[in-house]
Amino acid sequence: MTASPRRYHITTFGCQMNKADSERMAGILEQMGFQWSEDPNDADLILYNTCTIRDNAEHKVYSYLGKQAERKRQQPELTLVVAGCVAQQEGEALLRRVPELDLVMGPQHANRLRDLLEQVFDGSQVVATEPVHIIEDITKPRRESKVTAWVNVIYGCNERCTYCVVPSVRGVEQSRTPEAIRAEIEELGRQGYKEVTLLGQNIDAYGRDLPGVTPEGRHRHTLTDLLYYVSDVEGIERIRFATSHPRYFTERLIRACAELPKVCEYFHIPFQSGDNDILKAMARGYTHEKYRRIIDTIRSYMPDASISADVIVGFPGETEEQFEKTLQLVEEIGFDLVNTAAYSPRPNTPAALWENQVSEEVKADRLQRLNHLVSIKAAERSQRYFGRIEEVLVEYQNPKDRTQVMGRTRGNRLTFFPGDINELRGRVVPVKITEVRAFSLTGKIAEE
Secondary structure, three states, rough: OOOOOOEEEEEEEEOOOHHHHHHHHHHHHHHHHEEOOOOOHOEEEEEEEEEOOOOOHHHHHHHHHHHHHHHHHHHOOOEEEEEEHHHHOOOOOHHOOOOOEEEOOOOHHHHHHHHHHHHHHHHOOOOOOOOOOOOOOOOOOOOOOEEEEEEEEEOOOOOOOOOHHHHHHHOOEOOOHHHHHHHHHHHHHHHOOOOOEEEEOHHHOOOOOOOOOOOOOOOOOOOHHHHHHHHOOOOOEEEEEEEEOHHHHHHHHHHHHHOOOOEEOOOEOOOOOOOHHHHHHEEEEOHHHHHHHHHHHHHHHHHOOOEEEEEEEEEOOOOHHHHHHHHHHHHHOOOOOEEEEOOOOOOOHHHOOOOOOOOHHHHHHHHHHHEEEEEEEHHHHHHOOOOOOEEEEEEEEEOOOOEEEEHHEEEEEEEEEOHHHHOOOOOOEEEEEEOOOEEEEEEEEOOO
């Protein structure tokens, strides 16, 4: 009688980088002979890939962990792993808080999961949070989608925004070589993927740490050069990239996006605040005027481009008048989508220690007012799609209506329309838009 295979479950919190890391770690576990389990309570190994950007994400991790730690007291052979940013930030302190943990590992160690687990299976309790040179990806990630895929191009971040914990948990910038990135994208093309999203915490910094300069004195490897280098990979029909930083966003990059047919007219560029004094206190390194110039330049090259952003309200010292400048920026630019958050003090960041914290009531009030404006503006932006024919890349069946499939336009708007997923998955379909909402669209296949 053969022993049944060991089963694993991964729960991911936080950003796209974390999702990409989870897919890589799942790939490693499957190479080790583990099988995916939908239900964490049936799994022999549970991995929480954590996020520390906001306080509530961290509390959630602890409540999940508490339940599994209790289970482990009954089933000692259960393996408990905490990976990601909370693991990096808390390190040994996590073991003191949850002694049932077997492995605590920072995001830079994702590719070392197999070695670390082998130490655990030999009886050690392991903490891996020391800075490392990230090993090139050789594992095949277990990707969530069969149609679109994340491709990491740069790890870490050298910025020092005063509110942000990312540099201390994800380490310094490390770019992958263009050849390694292209090889991964070519492999995805062979596997039938249609879209890739190039990922970096600060993707415009790509290549700064790679050797080589051009005769004009610029870095030989930039995000713009990378887009030209990977834009003709066979099988891949769409390329996106995120997340951008306004300080490094160049006209040369915008021109490349306009010229390269596969690069989507979609830009995610956080602005964080509409007030220059707050931006300075955040150490963002640009003004709201510079941000507006970037958006104007994008729209001069690609009038229809979709633009999304991130913004923080209630940063320490933010006055009502300064907050209103953020509202004004959202009103005037007209974003397709804005990720909003109330400021949350993070450990080991300068802003957490400042005296001039804004009260929770004021933060909640500002967040609500901002969200209201964001959805009004997004609904206005959606109007431009009404009656138009949009190219939609089909990815999934609509879980709420089995007769519909869902996918995204080039501008990243989620779109639903009637169709059979088995026939349409992975295809780019012309869809006539019949209904518009703030953040999604409905349509029907356009008659050829």
